[in-house]
Amino acid sequence: MxxxxxxxxxxxxxxxxxxxxxxxxxxxxxxxxxxxxxxxxxxxxxxxxxxxxxxxxxxxxxxxxxxxxxxxxxxxxxxxxxxxxxxxxxxxxxxxxxxxxxxxxxxxxxxxxxxxxxxxxxxxxxxxxxxxxxxxxxxxxxxxxxxxxxxxxxxxxxxxxxxxxxxxxxxxxxxxxxxxxxxxxxxxxxxxxxxxxxxxxxxxxxxxxxxxxxxxxxxxxxxxxEQSARPPGLAPSAQAEGAPDAAAVPPERLYPEWDARIGRLRASWCEVRERLPSPVVARAAAAQPAGLQAALVAALRRLVRAPSRRAGLRALDGEVFDLDAAIEAAAARRRRLPFDPRVHRRPAAAPAGGAAFLLIDTSASSEASLPLALAAAEALAQALSDAGWDVVVQGFESEGRRAVTLWRVLDAGERWDAPARGRLHALRAAHSTRLGTALRHATRSLAACPASRRMLWLLGDADAHDIDIHEPGYLAADARHAVQAARQQGIGMRALVCADDDGSAAARIFGPGGSARVRSLQELPQALGGPG
Structure with missing residues (x-):
């Protein structure tokens, strides 16, 4: 025309x-x-x-x-x-x-x-x-x-x-x-x-x-x-009024993002901001099914006793090969993914106990399933504290790559108490789900912990999306890359799907056996899984 x-x-x-x-x-x-x-x-x-x-x-x-x-x-x-x-x-x-x-x-x-x-x-x-x-x-x-x-x-x-x-x-x-x-x-x-x-x-x-x-x-x-992309041209302008200056953001709040189209990470691509939920009202512990806490504590103690795959036990050289590490490195290299070159194993002492990060999807699409996710997070946080684990609890949402918000419910070293429960139940569903960035933020926190077992549990459907990405599969590939990178550091990664969902999105990102559906609190102990 x-x-x-x-x-x-x-x-x-x-x-x-x-x-x-x-x-x-x-x-x-x-x-x-x-x-x-x-x-x-x-x-x-x-x-x-x-x-x-x-x-x-x-x-x-x-x-x-x-x-x-x-x-x-x-x-x-x-x-x-x-x-x-x-x-x-x-x-x-x-x-x-x-x-x-x-x-x-x-x-x-x-x-x-x-x-x-x-x-x-x-x-x-x-x-x-x-x-x-x-x-x-x-x-x-x-x-x-x-x-x-x-x-x-x-x-x-x-x-x-x-x-x-x-x-x-x-x-x-x-x-x-x-x-x-x-x-x-x-x-x-x-x-x-x-x-x-x-x-x-x-x-x-x-x-x-x-x-x-x-x-x-x-x-x-x-x-x-079925593989065609969604309408382009929808990304927020980088020059929009009020957009933060990337140079002014502390480096620890900038994260890369995996672009499968070019097969590499885009450095310092996503910006994370931590906030406290409000308003916050101290809250008493919610009623739970009989025996739930005992079952959760028992499952967590089994996790700590399981053979450790901490990255600190791997080495660049040595007399004994770590067969799992060698297979993972070879597979990742063939798929053009980052890999851990430490394919040997040497004895190393690690502090007993565990460190956990509970990451809760609070995007708009999670509103119907959020009450169950919050109840599961409350039960699991209490059990982790009772079992002697160090616990961090955060919710997350996003509004584009420059606005990924992490809601601080429980910081490392804090007690799980009534104010923490109040912060948890102050979380509200809103905005989108830039999952890969949230996973990298949580991984950085866990990587600094010297515990013998480090676990991240995602409570949500693992269906990644954001307002500035309209290509099917792009953010899922980024989240999968973040999961693989965390596991190469010895961090267990698992999705607890609390939504009325078939779990297919979580399975694609966390891999076979890396996710479980949680339709009630009674299913939570079994859903925690193994070392991840």
Whole structure:
């Protein structure tokens, strides 16, 4: 297309880029529709950014500008919170349409939790009601409204079922943590009910409602496209107002990041800041299942007695080869990963006892599972203290590579007491999950400990994502690199998956046997695993 044929940029588009920067600190390129586009064309996302058509006919002035803001904010919510891409293969068209509705509602709910004012921006466009009938399109629109507007009470049993599946409470405030396969299963259950009602559905004429929502094409990949990247151009500007000066940051707070595309570490790439949670109220110990503390202490003592793989026992030369170290070094070298050249072993004394770092995922996507993670962290911190381990407890979240926050719950040498429990339960779910940087920060702390056993336990789903990275697998590869580097220093690494998740993300990062699902506190002692 020649430049003269491009549609002029509507006046409202000029304010959308700074608007999205204020909301989420992202700036996707925004393109107007090309001439000849259908009047009812929906917004859509591609590799090139957000394509925004003119507002629907009849909207002018302030109403048109509000529609554009609603559309841009919704698309940006996908870029921030939609971390999984869906394959169409084997998914019925009805299920695909329902996944669209559920994923739209999920990302908007997460966005509203962070920015409550978005509720009014979006709900004004939901006008579906029982008067629209009980056809397929009408029921989908009514379900979309029921999931977006707590004040809307739809009488249809199917809509009520969808709302009950989606929310964990009657008030419609606590969203189900379902993502990926779990979201598809929810959509399949609702689709089965529609099939029983003999609903007619034509995917060729289907349009997502309300009109401000994009068509979700970028969420669905053809089988041959499953490795394609997400839309680029969304990274926060390094020159944004208020961005910290990297030269002024103490070196111990800067960490590298593994870029699998170039096969090397980007030096001093990510910035960590430690903060204290607030407000903090001293808290009594929570009630726990009978025998839990005894079982945890016994498991921890078995860990200390297990044969040690401390890096201090390895040497560059000697009379005895460390077969495990030699195999690890050879494998890492062939994969172009950093490796420990100390492949010999010589006797070395190590202080008895253990050192542990409990790292808690407090990103926005962990909100539903955070109560269990905090309860597990409280039980484990108490057991570690009782077993004589040195313990550090921190939560983490991120807003891009320059803003990885570690929340200090318990520092090395501190007692696990009521104020520490208060700091733990002051943690709140927010923002993103730059896991590799948090793991490196924790590893640095553990590497300085002279204990005979050093362990890091991650409490979370290990699903790495951040607002400035939109390439699938990039941050997972970085986290896997951080895990391997820590293990080469003799530090045990293990993920305790407290989320309603299949654990696949944790398995990819921590390797076979490096993770375990924890669905209740009773499962915690067995989930601690071995030396890691």
């Amino acid at each position: 020649r430049p003269s044929e491009l549609a002029p940029t509507p006046p409202g588009h000029a304010v959308l880029a700074p608007y999205l920067r204020l909301l989420w600190n992202i700036a996707p390129p925004i393109h107007p529709s090309t001439p000849g586009a259908q009047a009812d064309a929906a917004p859509f996302l591609t590799q090139q950014g957000l394509h925004l058509p003119p507002p629907p006919p009849g909207l002018e002035g302030a109403d048109a500008a509000a529609w554009q803001r609603a559309a841009a904010a919704h698309a940006a919510a996908h870029l921030v919170f939609s971390r999984r891409l869906f394959a169409r293969a084997g998914v019925a068209p009805v299920t695909q349409a329902l996944v669209d509705v559920l994923e739209d509602a999920r990302v908007e709910a997460l966005a509203r939790r962070a920015l409550p004012g978005l509720r009014a921006l979006w709900t004004r466009w939901h006008a579906a009601s029982p008067a629209d009938g009980q056809g397929f399109a009408a029921l989908l629109a009514r379900l979309a409204r029921a999931l977006a507007d707590p004040a809307y009470d739809d009488p249809h049993p199917w809509v009520r079922k969808g709302r009950a599946l989606f929310f964990l409470d009657a008030a419609g405030e606590v969203v189900s943590p379902a993502q990926g396969l779990a979201l598809r299963r929810m959509a399949s259950a609702l689709g089965h009910d529609l099939g029983q009602m003999r609903m007619a559905f034509d995917p060729r004429t289907h349009r997502i409602a309300p009109s401000y929502r994009d068509d979700n094409r970028w969420l669905w990949l053809a089988p041959e496209q």
